[in-house]
Amino acid sequence: MKTLLSLIAAAWLCTACASSGLFATSPQGPGAAHTASGQALAPQAAMDLVAIGKSSKAEVAVALGPAVVIPFDSGKAVWVYRWPGADQTSRAATELVLLFDASGLLANVRLRPGYARHE
């Protein structure tokens, strides 16, 4: 019984390891920034389409497409758009992260560069 549980636990841990730090963004899925016509947007071009204190969630959704949305109990929400880097790790990915306040207006934004492997 203990051996069986060990195998189950080991398999589970391997699954956890494999999923850690990796992500997949489909070209038209949530988190892949693109125009309403479906044209992919570069990170800086996407950032230039939003404005702190002015852009609403609806406007951003139209301008950049659907985001990966993280809602919070406070009413605030973080939206994320990502561009894969040299590998499929989240560390190597470029990210546009938008913070909306409880009223749905853009409160802050950052463009995080992807990082190369550190030697």
Next chain:
Amino acid sequence: MSRLMRATLPMLLAAATGGVCAQSPPAAEVQKVTVTGAARHSVEKSFRKMMHGMDFFEQAKAGLAPQAVLRFKLLPRKPGTDMDHIVLEVIGSSFDYKVPVAPDHTFVLERSRLAMDEDAVVSPNRRRLSMTWRTDIRSPGLPPGTRRLGDLRLECLVGLEADLVSNSNPFAMIADLFADSRRYCERKDAKYLFFAERPLFSVTLVAGERREVLPIDQLYAGASDDPGLKQDLPYCDCEVLVDRTYFLPLGDRSWPDDTRVEFEYMDDRP
């Protein structure tokens, strides 16, 4: 099963091997302690295990955080938990005494031979699962809005050694298969949940000229890649603190212990 559950499973197991999750102790352990009244339903911890954590801190601090001071910290786990006016007591079979709790919900434990002998519990007057616990280890002289990576590495180690993590997980039954909780904090992908002072917008690591913003999957308990997070939150001691949570590359030694961890909060002006 959500990614949070899968990712933190090793931490849960590591925490459990430091003893057993204090929220669901085995019957044999409960019978050793005479616990009075409300304490039976409270979010208590083992005095012995917390002392064990303090002993470990004294042994390990020289290598990670020589100037650091250890405190313990109480955090809310359920919505509506009253974090003010907490009465914290050490309760043995023949005594009890109060432990002062600071306005920031931190406290220190004094060593007690009697509490050790009687296998006392450290018990706040709050219901079971309403709060969680962490260590609070800080080197002096850090600017506001920053932490030191070596301090946080030590928080993970001492937190697991003291059995502070209060996840109510269904996997404790296989916990005894894993023997070394210390190795967990030295893993590059360790998923030890840290809680910032306020809701986070970003976390940046700074070591000399090297500067990296953590990716979004290292914030908010990994919610960006975890559509199943919401259903698992009741099992996580981050349930009401998701917007304050972050993971760190604890086992990545390319980041030295003196690495500065800088926080940008949601309520900071852009």
